[in-house]
Amino acid sequence: MSIEGIIVATLIVGVTGLIIGLLLGLAGEKFKVEVDEKELQIRDLLPGNNCGGCGFAGCDALAKAIAAGEAPTNACPVAGAEQAKLISDVMGVENEEKEKQVAFVKCAGTCDKTNVKYNYYGIADCKKVALIPGKGDKTCSYGCMGYGSCIKACSFDAIHVVNGIAVVDKEKCVACGKCIKECPNNLIEFVPYKSEYRVRCNSKDKGKEVKLACKAGCIGCMICVKNCEDDAISVVDNIAHIDYNKCTNCGKCAEKCPVKVIV
Incomplete structure (x- = not known):
């Protein structure tokens, strides 16, 4: 293959990659799902047992509910009082202690x-x-x-x-x-x-x-x-x-x- 052929092939591949990259970037911006930072922080503080004891489908669902103000910060029976306090701090609310x-x-x-x-x-x-x-x-x-x-x-x-x-x-x-x-x-x-x-x-x-x-x-x-x-x-x-x-x-x-x- 001649030098000219190699250069042309390289340019085609480069331009194609650039176009695909731009299209993926635009698609990502258009279809991206907004994530609540508080929800992520709360999820990290939950134990991950997914036992359902809180009344929600699992820890992800509970974290979303707490972040949205639809569940109390001490809703997880597994996490304990210390984790509930940390979750309350994330939400910026007063921690409500619950008797074990x-x-x-x-x-x-x-x-x-x-x-x-x-x-x-x-x-x-x-x-x-x-x-x-x-x-x-x-x-x-x-x-x-x-x-x-x-x-x-x-x-x-x-x-x-x-x-x-x-x-x-x-x-x-x-x-x-x-x-x-x-x-x-x-x-x-x-x-x-x-x-x-x-x-x-x-x-x-x-x-x-x-x-x-x-x-x-x-x-x-x-x-x-x-x-x-x-x-x-x-x-x-x-x-x-x-x-x-x-x-x-x-x-x-x-x-x-x-x-x-x-x-």
């Missing part, structure tokens, strides 16, 4: 305390077992079935089945709420991390039926109510309920409970 919550399983029906009506052999999944008449092999149909659907739902290794019932490790729990949504018996609820006394029962049966099913069930005797000086405990649907806004952790309810279901 943890999941709690309202059942004390361990293998040695609950009665069994038959032997179950099948898929170890609470939602599937819940479709069987009687909801599993335990006599109490309100309690923990112990097949571990909540364990599969937890991304933080914070819940395990111990002696037939699910137990939450409150040091690992981040209150994402996945276990609550997974439990077919609605056994799991959020309680304050600092709460010292909790009712480990979910049965709505009356005392006689409860005793026939489990040695550790609430019999609705009202003794806890009579001994609470702070009006922090009540019995509704035959089960004791603690109002954590009133509870002072005095322990009198647990001390007087005849079945020791308040722990």
Whole structure:
């Protein structure tokens, strides 16, 4: 190939590249998506678990919502108080401290305390077992079935089945709420991390039926109510309920409970 041919080819390639570059630059300007700098900063402060505990599809969606003022700066249950404060600083708003919550399983029906009506052999999944008449092999149909659907739902290794019932490790729990949504018996609820006394029962049966099913069930005797000086405990649907806004952790309810279901 002659020198002239090489020069012409080089010029053609160069001009073509220049034209393509200009076209790409114009297209980029025309179709570029504006990105909120605050949104990017907030996303960097979120943990990236994408657990959905905040109520949004994931950390990207939450960051966008916070930046737009559509979600509070402490909406992420995993991030913690320190990260929430940093997010508040990014948004230029006052940080609202939120009391730490943890999941709690309202059942004390361990293998040695609950009665069994038959032997179950099948898929170890609470939602599937819940479709069987009687909801599993335990006599109490309100309690923990112990097949571990909540364990599969937890991304933080914070819940395990111990002696037939699910137990939450409150040091690992981040209150994402996945276990609550997974439990077919609605056994799991959020309680304050600092709460010292909790009712480990979910049965709505009356005392006689409860005793026939489990040695550790609430019999609705009202003794806890009579001994609470702070009006922090009540019995509704035959089960004791603690109002954590009133509870002072005095322990009198647990001390007087005849079945020791308040722990």
